[in-house]
Amino acid sequence: MPENEINVDEINEVLIKRAIAFPAAEIYGGIAGIFDFGPIGTLIRQKVKELWRNMFIWAEENVFEIEGGLLLPEPVFKASGHLDTFHDPLVQCEKCKSMFRADHLVEDTTGERADSLALEELWGKIIEQEIKCPKCKGSLTEPRQFNLMFETEVGATGGKKAYLRPETAQNIFLDFRRVSHAMRATLPFGIAQIGRSFRNEIAPRNYLVRMREFTQMEIEMFVHPEQINNHPYFYMIEDQPIRLITRKMQAEQEKEPLEITAGEAVKQGLIPNQFMAYYIAKEAQFVEELGIPRDNYWFRELLEEETAHYSAANFDLEIQTPMGVIECIGNAYRQDYDLSKHSKHSKTKLTIQYENKPVVPHVIEPSFGLDRIFYILMLVTYQAGDRKWSWFKLPxxxxxxxxxxxxxxxxxxxxxxxxxxxxxxxxxxxxxxxxxxxxxxxxxxxxxxxxxxxxxxxxxxxxxxxxxxxxxxxxxxxxxxxxxxxxxxxxxxxxxxxxxxxxxxxxxxxxxxxxxxxx
RNA sequence: GCGCCGGUGGUGUAGUGGUUAGCAUUAGGGCCUUCCAAGCCCUCGACCCGGGUUCAAAUCCCGGCCGGCGCACCA
The missing domain is CATH 3.40.50.800 (Anticodon-binding domain)
Structure with a gap:
């Protein structure tokens, strides 16, 4: 971080004072986790989006940008798994009113993984093991689901249940067939989207870091499963240096990131395939363009328990900031999970032709959190103390x-x-x-x-x-x-x-x- | 969601039961000004919301909202 002490509260104050970013609906007392961006903030965010488009869409000849609906019908999320897994089973202590993750309590007590257990099973374990409140030993309530999606109804009477999308990725899978056909796409190709997503966070915190409504910049890269380790332009980035923290390093308490080229990381099996390494390398270039000091960021391989059920590998870009480490980009290997699920639930063939045969492509997903990137940009470029006024050393x-x-x-x-x-x-x-x-x-x-x-x-x-x-x-x-x-x-x-x-x-x-x- | 603390012009603050709610800064207007927030004049602008106590509430009490910190959570 910059040598001079950075006061995050002071920067937040500047962001509000200059109407760069400020709480939504302020004159009615505001609403937690939702922020508005003023004229200056909007202009800066536009520039970040343009940089992203230039590097991840225009620079490629086979990535197509779309803009999908924010509100999607319930069956989408039955298929995607969000209705079943996108929630936390919570229990509350009847005495001290503290909330806990039921599955975590069961795991801590039994030593077994409990994240796949149903509510009744968790409740059964709590009774069986006589699990009490870790704080005050009070009795716990029956677990209930806290769904992170915003629910609504579409239509006047007997409305159709719908949800605000929790990630922009879903539109891309839903639109896969039409877009790939209309654009005459052949594997590998990508569909990109910049847009808002919504999650009803239990406790929004840290200003723009954890919001209930936020902006994602996502690409779903569709690749033939057998070509996942064969990116046509891999040679263009194979010498790009990257900083990695692998699972093994985390197990060994190794905190200092490994300096390695993208090519070498694939060769050594540290990154599972060329497509994922390609994006990690490009992301490193993107972060450099933002002006983030090299020592302050790295790609961390997520631990098994942090990895979503559909993903075969996850590397997060993490940036060291005055607010601590903030995760700004997630890279997931979603395999054929989404297309297969949607195909099955919608009874629609979601395949693409490859050498005269239909295939269900695999998906590499780089997902950028624009708000966090924007916030970090403001945090790291903020200058105070050298002049009578504070200023931003933006590129x-x-x-x-x-x-x-x-x-x-x-x-x-x-x-x-x-x-x-x-x-x-x-x-x-x-x-x-x-x-x-x-x-x-x-x-x-x-x-x-x-x-x-x-x-x-x-x-x-x-x-x-x-x-x-x-x-x-x-x-x-x-x-x-x-x-x-x-x-x-x-x-x-x-x-x-x-x-x-x-x-x-x-x-x-x-x-x-x-x-x-x-x- | 729980606990503790907090909320006065746009921003930072003074004000602990009776004030025309003060100051600084910003913003708008004017005068001045030949390069780094100069000066002078004028103007706009505030007690988070709702109840309660009291003759009287920015001030005391209760609830809500929002925020900070801790816990929990972050698929």
Whole structure:
């Protein structure tokens, strides 16, 4: 983490104050676990989504993005297993009112796995073993299910039971047949989706980390089962270094991640197949683009008890933050679990043709939590203490605006010239105009929401068509000719040139003597 | 969901039974200002919600909502 102490409460306060992210329905007291994103937050999230699309959709020729319904009928979740498994059996102590997972209590007492037991069986064990409240030894209630899905009814009379989707993945399986056919897809191919999912968490916590409504960016990659270890573009990422914590390392209490290339990890059998390794490698690149320091993230293989019943392997991207370790991406090997289940329940063939034979593809699922990624981006780029104001050192391509355009003063024709330049710039860049307050205050306002560059029109501009560019990170300024402005900004925003390089090749001398800083 | 603590302008706060609810900052407007939150003037803006006690409640009591921490939970 950055050297300076990071105060998470302080950052949350800034997020609220600047309307970047704040509790939903605030004027009615709010609702736990649901947040709204304001204009600046929305812009930054858009940039993160675009980065994701660029890397995981546009960069591939066979990944198709869809947008599915949030509300899905009950049978979907009977098939997917969510109705049976997406809940926790809870018991409550009659004396101290504490809640416990019934299956965990039974496991702790008997030493046997109990997560597959039905409610009656759990209740039977509790009676049989005379299990009492671990806190106060009080009697326990009969276990009841706490379903994590939001339930509703569709239609006016005798409505159809429906649920808000707990993951975006389900739409993809439901749409598999139509999308693959319409897009003339052949294995391997992927279907991607960015959208909201809903889980009725028992206790939402930690601001944007555990929400009841959240945004996922998911891909279901459909692969021939026999080709799972044969990704056509594996060579492109096999030298990508990754940091791994395997199950074995966890069993041996090894905390320091293993540094290894994606290719070598597959060769050594640490990652089960090329498709999963391909995504892990791409995710490492994605996290680098976000600007997360390398030492602060790793991929952890989930332990057997953490792995869902349908998954043959799970690797989570975990990031060390001032709030502790946060899981931001999950990679699951769902095999043919979902397509087979939906095929059976819907009586629909969910196969695809491969070498003249129908096959049920296997699925590799990289699942990104946008809200957590966004939150971590704000946490790690937050800067405080070096200026009179706090600011965000966002990578320029993720900033809400690329550039702020200011007239030095709002008189002598400067605003008119600045407006004109602004109108030109905004055609190609995300630009914002600001003429209110002292110039220093306007730079401060730009810093506060992470705008990386400010262009100022001054009296010299009127004479020789040069403007100043101010760099957020160094607060330095250079003067460039307006003819070079687009090129310079493009180079800086896309990180194709550093500020120092631009200073060397584009800066022009000021024709005036600096009058020095006003005190 | 349980326990403890908390909730005053947008933000941070003062106010422990009777205040025109104060301050700072932000925001909007104006004057000034030739590059890093300068200064001056004006303006907008608050006691989480609902009950109760009391002549009188931001203040005391009860409930709810929201938040923090701990426990539990996170398929």
């Amino acid at each position: 320029p391509y993720l900033a809400p605006y690329h550039v702020k355009v200011c007239p030095l003063q709002k008189k002598d024709g400067l605003p008119e010239v600045a407006r004109e330049l602004f109108e030109e710039l905004r055609e190609e860049l995300d630009a914002i105009y600001d003429q209110t307050g002292s110039i220093g205050k306007r730079y401060a306002r730009a810093d506060e929401i992470g705008i990386p560059f400010s262009v100022t029109i001054d009296y010299e501009t009127l004479e020789n068509e040069t403007v100043t560019i101010r760099d957020r990170d160094s607060t330095e300024q250079i003067r460039v000719h307006v003819d070079d402005l687009f090129e310079v900004l493009h180079l800086l925003i896309n990180a194709d040139a550093t500020w120092e390089e631009i200073k060397g090749s584009f800066a022009v001398e000021s024709s005036k003597k600096s009058k020095g800083k006003r005190k």
